[in-house]
Amino acid sequence: MKIIYRNEVIFKLIYLILILLTVVFISFYSSDRMVTVLSFLFPVIYIPLAFRKEIRRFRLVKKQFPLEFREIIGEYSKFYNFLDDNGKRKFEKDINIFLNEHSIRSIRGEETDLRTKVLVAAGVATILHGREDWEPPFTDGVVVYPGETFDPEYNLHKGQIAGMAGDRRPLLVTKKILERSFKDPDDGYNSLIHEIAHYFDFENPIMSGVPVIGSDKGRTEEWLEIMEKEREKVNRGKSFLRPYAGSNEAEFFAVATEFFFERPEEMVAENPKLYELLKGFYNIDMQLLFKDKN
Ligand SMILES: [Zn+2]
Secondary structure: OOOOOHHHHHHHHHHHHHHHHHHHHHHHHOOOHHHHHHHOHHHHHHHHHHOHHHHHHHHHHHOOOOHHHHHHHHHHOHHHHHOOHHHHHHHHHHHHHHHHHOOEEEOOOOEOOHHHHHHHHHHHHHHHOOOOOOOOOOOOOEEEEOOOOEOOOOOEOOOOEOEEOOOOOOEEEEHHHHHHHHHOOOOOOOHHHHHHHHHHHHOOOOOOOOOOOOOOHHHHHHHHHHHHHHHHHHHOOOOOOOHHHHOOHHHHHHHHHHHHHHOHHHHHHHOHHHHHHHHHHHOOOHHHHHHHOO
8 A cells, every 4th residue: 555656646736737727827817806815725725635645644654553553463463474674664554554544343333343453454464565556455344243154144153154255345254263364374264365355356347266467368368277277176176275266266266365375385386377376466475475584
């Protein structure tokens, strides 16, 4: 997550220049002093409104990262602990921005506890870490369900659903499975990372398991071929990925993403081509990151 996105700021500056030119024009040609004085209000109102996101983010990164946040991520996030100092600062900045701009609420709309909030933000900061210009792919916040699971009718403590991603809907995750996902960072399972990965897939007209990777048709075909081969292995019980990856293309992508972030070395050994795809997409060499401190 960036403080300033060049293209956005260029647009805003163009509007500002147009406003200023209008003000100059009015002050030259208007004989009514009141109109001239009022025209000066346009830029005064426009600047803080147009640049409010940049101003807010700038202030946020200047603020000290809360010690209790750092204690939680230090205890729960293996990813954070393997980052160098610059990486840690970026991770903390992303947590600060995410928590300030996105809601994390319980099913009755109440505030959730601090640890749950920080863990959700840590998952977001993990998956976005490699690409500075990425924003969280969901816009309606996160809803945390109590317990471990819910069923398709959203009944608590029933069924087998531990998380859900819905296009233009909040990301759902259960509190206990979220905690467990972080507590065991090497099992290749992280419900939050899984659900966030689905949102990248929603950016396509159909959920094909291939996130938006540009208009290069050859690359899309390469993705499909590599993923389909491994998915067949999943369905024959011969893959390193868990059986759920065989459900469909979208689940394959989400399960492979979880595995990539937690057990990169094994993925490199089992399917280096799949690893390279995900390394390119998330722009991070997880194997190298986890190796660095060994
Ligand atoms: Zn899924």
